[in-house]
Amino acid sequence: MPRPQKERKVLEPPKIQGLKPVGVPARFLDRIYLTVGEYEAIRLADYDGLDHQQAAEIMGVSRPTFTRLIEKARRKVAESIVDVKELVIEGGNYSFATQLQRCMDCGEFVRFQFPKQMTTVCSTCGSSNIVHLNEWFAGRGGHGFGRRGGFRRGHGHQG
Numbered sequence: 395m396p397r398p399q400k401e402r403k404v405l406e407p408p409k410i411q412g413l414k415p416v417g418v419p420a421r422f423l424d425r426i427y428l429t430v431g432e433y434e435a436i437r438l439a440d441y442d443g444l445d446h447q448q449a450a451e452i453m454g455v456s457r458p459t460f461t462r463l464i465e466k467a468r469r470k471v472a473e474s475i476v477d478v479k480e481l482v483i484e485g486g487n488y489s490f491a492t493q494l495q496r497c498m499d500c501g502e503f504v505r506f507q508f509p510k511q512m513t514t515v516c517s518t519c520g521s522s523n524i525v526h527l528n529e530w531f532a533g534r535g536g537h538g539f540g541r542r543g544g545f546r547r548g549h550g551h552q553g
């Protein structure tokens with residue numbers, strides 16, 4: 395049995411569930427799984443430009459753990475580009491600090507902290523075609539409030 399992984403603190407859900415290579419039929423594609431924690435490591439270190447110590451504190455892990463996390467994450471992203479693999483973001487042990495919804499008609503994002511703040515109608519365009527991004531990842535390794543299940547189970551990926 396692997397040692398249970400310490401929960402990674404993640405600000406909010408990734409805005410996508412994955413990335414697909416362009417110009418390659420789906421039947422030729424293998425998948426590579428980036429955990430939500432690995433996604434967050436890339437966001438903090440490579441997108442926000444934080445150093446490993448700062449990023450480790452934000453995610454609630456040690457600096458060596460963060461360094462391993464970002465190295466694994468970069469390796470996977472590189473492999474998805476070079477070996478042409480579909481990059482799927484899922485799994486790992488994590489919790490989101492923020493809830494994120496998106497209007498699928500106008501693209502507007504809404505962030506909130508508590509269930510009662512969840513919206514059913516877009517304040518920008520009036521559409522009710524709203525997705526709750528945390529739900530994408532619910533039952534796939536992380537947790538938070540709200541409905542669970544209805545999604546593919548995680549694959550036990552560590553990271």
Ligand SMILES: [Zn+2]
Binds near residue numbers: 497498500502516521
């Ligand atoms: Zn809208």
